[in-house]
């Protein structure tokens with residue numbers, strides 16, 4: 245058997261394999277060379293009839309040829325597979341890329357922005373004051389002496405730090421009313437403040453979360469009276485909820501305003517019929533009243549010359565009462581559930 249013939253056969257096989265364009269062609273080349281009646285197979289079958297000296301050399305040569313052809317087939321096969329899949333996949337290189345999912349501002353942030361802009365239109369200045377605050381600003385300066393039972397309503401978180409000799413303990417602000425005294429210290433009348441900040445109370449149920457937001461309005465000037473308070477609140481309600489919504493003022497008692505009110509809105513979840521969120525058809529949104537003379541004095545303002553009104557609203561509840569939202573559990577706002585949040 246001729247060694248050059250075997251060499252040539254092998255070279256021919258490899259050249260054919262490299263030329264193959266499809267897997268099918270490659271398959272038939274395997275049969276041609278290595279199949280049962282293939283060209284290499286036939287030569288291997290003839291080995292036993294060779295003379296022993298020749299058999300060894302030719303046998304090694306044929307085995308090498310067989311191995312090299314097999315390798316060529318398998319490496320060309322993987323080349324064809326990648327090439328093949330690219331050829332069959334349609335790729336438009338001019339198509340725009342896929343956009344990453346885009347979030348949006350949290351509902352509470354959206355509400356805060358809307359509330360701010362409504363009040364800015366009538367000349368209120370947006371401020372923020374510390375959310376870790378001294379007792380004086382949160383209670384005592386607001387006419388709530390130490391150990392006064394009125395403080396109970398504010399379910400306060402106290403901070404475990406040394407007391408200030410004049411200002412008392414440190415608390416997490418249970419309401420934004422602490423900003424009233426801060427604002428009176430910062431500036432002199434006329435004051436038109438809107439203070440929007442986080443508040444903390446030890447409460448958690450369908451209509452309370454331990455961290456929530458309030459917006460606090462404070463107006464101080466000469467000759468300010470209840471009609472100014474009512475007018476301002478009615479303006480806000482009309483802007484935020486539309487002119488169809490009903491609100492009511494209920495007489496109430498706060499230590500830092502006199503007289504005082506609470507403000508309710510007809511519940512949008514049940515259209516005022518009464519539901520698990522509001523119970524009686526009305527949702528309490530705010531406290532308000534005429535700033536108490538003692539508070540003005542504590543803020544360094546002469547109550548003989550100036551008077552003022554203040555109101556404090558829950559941001560979350562206010563947002564929930566927007567027409568058509570039908571959010572009947574305040575905890576949903578902080579549940580981090582994208583299925584809920586992405587609807588807004």
Ligand code: PHE
Nearest residue numbers: 419421531532533554555556
């Ligand atoms: N701070 C009161 C509360 O959290 C609300 C309030 C603010 C009442 C301003 C009167 C005046 O309930």
